[in-house]
Amino acid sequence: MNKEDFPMLEGDLVFFDNGATTLKPTQVVEDMDKYYSEFTSNIHRGDYDAAIETNTLYDETRNTVKEFVNARSEDKCIYTSGTTMSINMVVFSFMKSHLKKGDVVLLTKSEHASNILPWFKLKEEIGIDIKYVPLNKNYELTLTNLKKAMTSKVKVVSIAHITNVIGDIRDVEKIGELCREKNIYFCVDGAQSVPHIPVDFTKSNMDFLSFSGHKMLGPTGVGCLVVRGELFKEMDPVFLGGGMNLDFYSDGKYELHTDETKFEAGTPPIGEVIGLRSAILYLEKIGMENIHEHEKKLKDYLISKLEKMKNIKLYNTNSDSGIVSFNVDGIFAQDVSIYLNKHKIAIRAGNHCAKLLHEEIGEHNTVRVSMYLYNDFLDVDRLVDALNNKDILKEVI
Template structure:
């Protein structure tokens, strides 16, 4: 499927912003939604809106089939062994908090270590900070190489026999770095630690096989992969999930409730208390259908080509600094940058006036910003609907931004 065909399936891209055709380069924050996903959500609400699992009427059965059918699609999408290992959550943040609170709370104590890296998103830092404070465990940071990559030598030195949990993002939302998760997981397991993966920036863009990665937990969000907001996934190895206690309690997740005690349902429902995110799961299922129709290999190849093109074109702009590896082979479709003496918010504002949407700020990665010795950056992120023409417009906009502020100062 060529880029023009793909773009035509995203209604939001067919508009002007501030008098210019929209160039959307902020998919790392949230992706746009194809008509197939929009239609799936509309169909659920129009034709079979109902609660799941509890009813025997026709609408309830259709809703349950749609909800549980989406779970099976996720299982296949990440190659989990069983659908029972797939838990629907509100998103990556909720999934990582669930692992920290339930598994971490039960398995960490004073003297134990949690290993993360300086590049982590706040969602993969703060939960571990909090559980370390509660349990007395020590939070350790895996150092980064000069280009922002992780070396396996550093991983071997940092992960020790005292390490109980290693939690690393698969792809950096700032540097675009693709981390060697499979190799880090092997090091973690050699030290009897578990491997937790923040897959928010990888699941939408590269083919995921949790069995091949041999990670113990893998978290990702629907809204970054053409699905709705408010839906996410926590994958966990069954033997670990079965030992964990729920972190939310109420209806739907119970087996039996007595006056002073209760028992839980089997996996995965014991972690899905209350009315679940039914429409979100159905929309995520439609998004997976869409992505698989195009092919994750094709998406990854397309984004790699765009990243290489962007690095080449943007590197030619004098006074523009690009963060992360210079080699496009080490990157996903994210290019983070700054222009000398121009605040990234000003860069984003000028680009927006030309219909170009980029992100500016600390990207929920303040420790990484300090490591980079900056307070903020601008970021362009690409997805399957972007083209080289989008990058050309970005480069033209950056040149004009630089000239404008050069004239001002």
């Protein structure tokens, strides 16, 4: 749907690398262009017309984001550079001062590096324990396994809402409920969910929700950390500087802002925040339920075709998102990727930054197809036709 809004699709490109980043519709690029060509100004500093327009857009986007993920008015939306920075902020601006040696953080082996390495670092620094909730035979997280892992030492559950290789959609409403009952912090990596399915921060009892703009039709360099209101008050900034302080004195005393800008030292990515706003408005117009349904149909169609091909090994036929991970028998994933590029099909080969997942699926690298709203059945047919070739290796060399 809406293919005509995406200039990169005017040729014959099939773009199936949406888990990595997404294409930008003309509307988003034009809104950002307007900021750069018609009302460039810094935020919270000027009294001229352009500055007022910028302030309004920048500040109002927080509400746009909060409404988009159904956060409450008292919850906060901090602009970050993306999911990675958001999760690092959860760990170092909050957890570092709220956890102690021996406290357990529950993760899974299908998490992205950005939801594992910051916790490793915190383990080094203060001695927390990290435990992985076992995955089931489909490499998915079950409530039963999670419940079993929730001992009295568990203080945090930090998981992806949708994992980026298996594409399973975790039942965050039930998980959030469990966390609330047991007084466990619930941190959600929404990088692969916020762009693709409806996300409900409030109903899912989330404490922290991280996501990136560029994976949801927006620009690179901007993302969000949505924080439960009462926890926000207990966060400490890692970066200090202009735009986040009320005053400071020569004796070393200082006073900081109390709103989200406390965590946005320096000039933030203003044009990018405006682009993010535009992307959210664009997605809302289509409807997140519609996007999810569309992707699921495409995934089911692709799986039905690939299942008939003997040389294809599929890893996630069961999951409900638009992600399909597979390997072609006897051909290294990256060679498949290079081959498909010759057919103008963009996919991703590799471990997809989920470097612990191989312990579960027994493969370090896979080919990943990740759908989005602008993909269609013809794209899937092009991919299947290209893979239906006995001479892939010959063509790739």
